[in-house]
Amino acid sequence: MVPVAIPKDKLSKEKKQMEEKKPYNLLSIPVVKKFIQSKWYPGIFQWIVLAVFSVIVYELVAGTVDPTRNVGTSLTWVLWWPLIPIFFLVIGRFWCTICPFGKVSDIIRKTIGSNRPMPKFLRKYGLWMIDFFFIAITYSDHIWGIVESPRGSGYLLLLLVTMVVGTSIFYERRTFCKTLCFLGGLSGNYSRSGSLELRGTPDICKTCKTQSCFKGSEKAEGCPMFQFVRTMETAADCNLCGNCVKNCPNNSIRISPRVPTSELWGIKKPMLEHTFLAAVIMGIVFVQNITMVTIWQDILNAIGTVTGTDNYNVNFTVAFIIAMAIPVGLLYGTAKLATLTGGSVEKVKKNFVRFGYAIIPLDLAGHLAHNLFHIITEGKAIWYNSAVLFGMNVKRGDLAFAPASSVQLLQYIIIVIGMIGSIYTAYRIGNKGSFKALAPYYVLMVLLAVANIYLFSLPMMHRV
Template structure:
């Protein structure tokens, strides 16, 4: 028998728990979850790889390209907001990792180096893959996209042969870093009842049982206070002998100001994502050529690779430097904290506006190129059609982008207010100004016409 559910702070009511719904509870505890989604995803992944590597090299006619860059990539941030890191539970790479470990895995402990520097490696891999996309034209090359996926798959298999659980997902996956940061702003959380967990002797949520493996992301529900590395895979729910665990809706972004141990590498990634979102948007605008020409006048070369790399580095350094300067101002004038401490704490306030810029960019592709999926799917059956790819007008997309930027800017400012422990505007103004500037920059970028990925 389980103890009464502990009420959330500041609430007089028991929090809503999706696991109180019998169907959901039974489904998550069954062998079908998340397996049914994993096997479906694995089948689709196989088709995508096949099409990318053997289908037409024309990215505008390749079904795999449309599935990855027109559907999956734009939808991913939406999933992170709605259901946290659920994608990581059903990701084909994760399922392949599980299969490899069961068949040939040695289950050696994760190396201490990965435990200590894993998030930094994720930051680096995210930067390198984004850079490589522009240098090698991955998005516009079916073969390039296929090779990238196969390289990642090779890394998954290699780490799964040697190391326990999902070492790759936790310490090396570039998408995992993005998922971890964005899921902090998500509307769903998995937590344990502290009163019940305190009396538990089995620790089966972490160690596992005959019902399921222990947490693949090395999380211990009793001490979990954030959603950064929870995949909502359900294994801990299957293993818990006391029904201590709940899956609860929450206000998006509320986790950002309640982090007990903020980390430099996570705040750094939040700042880097802001720079990458900006450069991703700028490269799709007409002014991009002017920017490259301006850099070329300084470097005295017309090499795209050289000039883009410089622009890419500058774009990432701007939000990092801006956050550092704001942190320095705050530390020097109003806070009894160091610049580094402020950088770490307030870096998380970037996340909502990161999401807004990312979603706005992806929304353009999703809503103005969606029919590419329909046309490329017809090609499987020998039917060749073409036409307008958009489901809404560019003007409608632009209005939605403006709304997202406005909402993201406000949420980031509110995060500053809460992270700053509700201090006055006079005390927090460097961080408010920081967010406002990037909000305006994103707004201005979305006023300009963008190029499509497929035509």
């Protein structure tokens, strides 16, 4: 049989099409690659953030107890907390690289750390521990008023630093960040929706003998988050620290922009821990909103008629549990409804875990919309309180950048965008199935969005 010659112009056309499909690599920009490979990255950012963090902790612990005038409170809860979901959406887990907890961990490990392997318990249950700590800290805020109390916020940060130091003395790499940090689950879930990813080139990685991305080299230590670039399929545990870029001898690493939420469409190993947290975060957003509106007292009174007490802690605990249980229950009910026609119990459980990831864009939108209220209506406090820190005599005025009505409009827009993102994610997770098959999930996303919009339509009170 005589082989058929393929015209050169056709070959070049196919080659060009293949090249066009390749994700754009930010490391192809010489100045970007050189900076990430240099000793300045990410250290220059880490030391700046650590210095600011030290000032914040000092002000929280030793400064004024008035949260409206404490610069530590303003920088933490009015600026940082509202910006953190934007960080994860735009640049993935880059915050985790420059986080002061991570830098403290690095310093401890390199000086007095014993670098023992991560305990099997944390390796197995670390994600559940992260979920637990996130829920516990949110709950504690409402019971003991951490956000409204500079001292409470300061002691919380010191407690976290103590946990960082303890784990870093005994265990290798960033064990605390990987298995205990209350932001770990949040950052992991949100960064899956993010618009940036780091990956290796499969054809190059499979021929690599050094595995220096994981093991490290004289240029930098191995991945602090225990990731092996060759098999990495998610941005959930990549901090964009650049160690693998420094260590890779074959220029296999790429950092590429991507369509937000695209990673959620094709997760190969969905995990119950991630889905549970995604649903719980939606409930926590409900709690954060409900406690700031006028109907909150009516809700407490209604719960009090059932519990037989007017104790705030008891009634809030009941409300907190119910708020978290509702999205979990709705998701499970939706998965069951979608599989009524011949679906097995195993399929219900499988779909519960798979489609839970579709809630993440709406989680992100709800978190951002809630915190938008704080940064826009209380944002000037950052300037006033920071000016006092530097000895400037600034006349205080209204703390708001814009009226609440303008904030509400932005909140509605953000929730609608999040709803569209969640609906489309469900559509892609369902492999672009029929409308009838996926309708229950679409209805769930609309229902959660409407609940958020209703709460945002009510007048909200300031917490700080």
